[in-house]
Amino acid sequence: LHVETMAEAQKHVDNLTKPLGALGRLEETFVRLAGITGETVPSLDRKVVVVFCGDHGVTEEGVSAYPSEVTGLMIRNFCDGKAAVNVFARCYGAKVRVVDVGSQLTELPAGVLNRKVRAGTANMVKGPAMSGAEAIQAIRVGLEMAQEMKEQGFQLAAVGEMGIGNTTAAAAVSASLTGRPVEELVGRGTGIDDVALKKKGEAIRRSLEVNQPDPSDPLDVLAKVGGLELAAMTGFILGACAQRLSTVIDGVISTASALAAFRLVPGVRDYLFASHLSEEPAHQVLLKQLELDPLIDASMRLGEGSGAVLSFPLFDGAVAAAREMATFADLGM
């Protein structure tokens, strides 16, 4: 981070016509954006959300309210511009990029970037979700996407995902990385009932017992109990740090990916912003480990990057305030 620019940005914010600190986390956001870009008043005209898609073998265990096929249907929906993330992106002037890193779709609709590493993970209850080499390949997809987004001139990126079964994988990754008990982390995902919730908790516990992921090795955790889109988001976040690209995380799944990235490279945190607090119980635990505070608290649990894009106008507001507000000197004080 450009610490001198941050100090200048803080000084500028402190002179605006408001009590010191009165814009709360909007001020922190603005100052960090300045530190990332090296501009005292950064610009956020070009925004993008990158949606990484993958399927999950663990759906065999009855952990989701929807069948795996819904991943493919939603990929088509993204391409038609009619999912929640598309609507929010249009509403707030952001672009959408859809990346298939691991879905079971054999024919991809126009508009999807085909970066498929494999057609869905294996059932992690019976063995590793993927190999270490596949996890690294998925991470590389994310790294490259971050570089492409930077090269395309985007100044603010959000990461999101689509993958039926991926709250199960995210809870397993969270349990492994944080050491917290599964029952504290497992949630209802797409909205499962008590019977399915019990099955989901059991599946997570068994995946951890069977695979014994090494909590000190985030790559091992992502490979054994993660997912292709989770690994790709970890890669994107690592790339965001390398590229100095401000990146907004979404709900529990992207935040699990962010924690894996943070454990690999603690410096990624400087480039990360939390958007909203999800209903999924693991989300708060993960955000706390990352020491990131979300701006929105609306009991959402949709994924796709929808919550991250919903926060984009708050970033616009933070920058506009710094750019357009009068200073006390302007008022003759």
Added chain:
Amino acid sequence: LHVETMAEAQKHVDNLTKPLGALGRLEETFVRLAGITGETVPSLDRKVVVVFCGDHGVTEEGVSAYPSEVTGLMIRNFCDGKAAVNVFARCYGAKVRVVDVGSQLTELPAGVLNRKVRAGTANMVKGPAMSGAEAIQAIRVGLEMAQEMKEQGFQLAAVGEMGIGNTTAAAAVSASLTGRPVEELVGRGTGIDDVALKKKGEAIRRSLEVNQPDPSDPLDVLAKVGGLELAAMTGFILGACAQRLSTVIDGVISTASALAAFRLVPGVRDYLFASHLSEEPAHQVLLKQLELDPLIDASMRLGEGSGAVLSFPLFDGAVAAAREMATFADLGM
């Protein structure tokens, strides 16, 4: 509320391509907007924030980090379009209306609506802030503004305020209406130090002892320990209910006004939306009494309606989602 329209709107939202309830409070917001307007897919193209301004005699007690004159300077700043609320309003496509209901300014800048009831309240530590007749007159200003905003075609309104000393009045109103101890409700407002915080708590306690406002009579409370802009906002909220105008409240001051309105007419709650959770400790207590949940949690404490306007794009997003998302039937499910 149009309950049949709400049922239709809920049914529509449940068919969209997302898990049931996954957009959380955005869905509740949308359904209630439908209930208010009677339209299954309401429109929010025209938005406004009304900023009520007034001065406070209690500033004599050293309760604020700024002198009373800052109220007038900020009124000029609003008219120049350079305060935080103006910037956010431009950013999110909303209009700003500035209403002087009780400032000490003798000459008003162009653009301020002159509805002055009196030039600031009296020091409530020494007697009532204003007479009952003056409080009713200020309420009428708010009622009329709600009617005007409705007549001007606005579909979503926010209320805000400017008045050095008004977190002191808001805390006194809150203590009286809720019966909670002053030390639980008093906050640092514009950012006072520990010495001034102690003075502020003392001033609130003395104002309640000296005036003995009747907690069961919100008009008595507003007159004795409230403020002109607080009473006007209470009037606006009563008017919003009468006009079926969806209204977003801001921080602790507008929420104290909302609780007074709610105690007078419990039905106002149907037309009210919370925007953000302020740093001021009384805010959470007041929102709980109103049973309203804020969408944004960004540690803001600026007032002016700035937090309410910051939530406008989330309302736009809620409506856009309902209007533009595909249904599961569209995907062939």
